[in-house]
Amino acid sequence: MLRVVVCVSGGGTNLQALIDGVKNGNIRNTEITGVISNNCGAYALKRAEDAGIPSFCVSPKDYESRIDFNEALIARIEELKPDLIVLAGFLVILPERLIQLYPERIINIHPSLIPSFCGTGYYGLKVHEAALERGVKVTGATVHFVDEGTDTGRIILQKAVEVLPGDTPELLQRRVMEQAEWVILPQAVDEIAMNEMIK
Numbered sequence: 482m483l484r485v486v487v488c489v490s491g492g493g494t495n496l497q498a499l500i501d502g503v504k505n506g507n508i509r510n511t512e513i514t515g516v517i518s519n520n521c522g523a524y525a526l527k528r529a530e531d532a533g534i535p536s537f538c539v540s541p542k543d544y545e546s547r548i549d550f551n552e553a554l555i556a557r558i559e560e561l562k563p564d565l566i567v568l569a570g571f572l573v574i575l576p577e578r579l580i581q582l583y584p585e586r587i588i589n590i591h592p593s594l595i596p597s598f599c600g601t602g603y604y605g606l607k608v609h610e611a612a613l614e615r616g617v618k619v620t621g622a623t624v625h626f627v628d629e630g631t632d633t634g635r636i637i638l639q640k641a642v643e644v645l646p647g648d649t650p651e652l653l654q655r656r657v658m659e660q661a662e663w664v665i666l667p668q669a670v671d672e673i674a675m676n677e678m679i680k
């Protein structure tokens with residue numbers, strides 16, 4: 482059974498896709514053992530509570546320094562003994578020590594077809610604003626392993642989504658979530674759980 486910890490910061494629709502996937506059997510051999518947010522008001526924490534999953538807020542505001550926050554985050558994660566850490570809209574720069582503790586055992590969902598529209602400053606709506614600004618006809622989402630860089634780890638899955646005339650960043654974000662993110666993130670966790678890529 483793959484033990485998965487999900488890190489979130491916002492609405493938690495990707496977390497919900499994982500919760501639903503485990504419940505309906507699309508994600509096999511997997512247990513979400515905990516949800517951690519840096520944002521105590523994140524609706525994602527309520528989604529976890531509603532699903533009976535232990536949820537925790539580890540907020541930088543509660544710590545004297547970044548180092549203290551980083552160590553508290555690592556300690557909380559370690560307590561949950563994950564096989565896999567999933568970053569689902571987690572807007573925190575991960576401590577390097579965490580990445581070193583979990584090599585090729587942290588995955589992230591990014592709302593573009595990496596290497597387009599990724600890296601420092603590209604998150605949330607900003608990604609879709611940049612795609613529309615550039616005038617691309619196709620965008621999508623990427624699941625990748627997390628390494629020391631920003632959106633630079635090995636790509637696991639990608640799914641393309643059409644950009645439509647008249648798209649706003651909000652409309653495009655919603656389509657990318659519905660048609661790509663909520664599909665490939667559960668698929669990636671299932672593949673990792675079944676291939677036992679991580680041991």
Ligand code: GRF
Nearest residue numbers: 491492493494495570591592
């Ligand atoms: C998603 O758009 C995801 O691609 C990005 O952050 C957003 C998280 O949304 N990483 P949610 O919290 O899963 O609804």
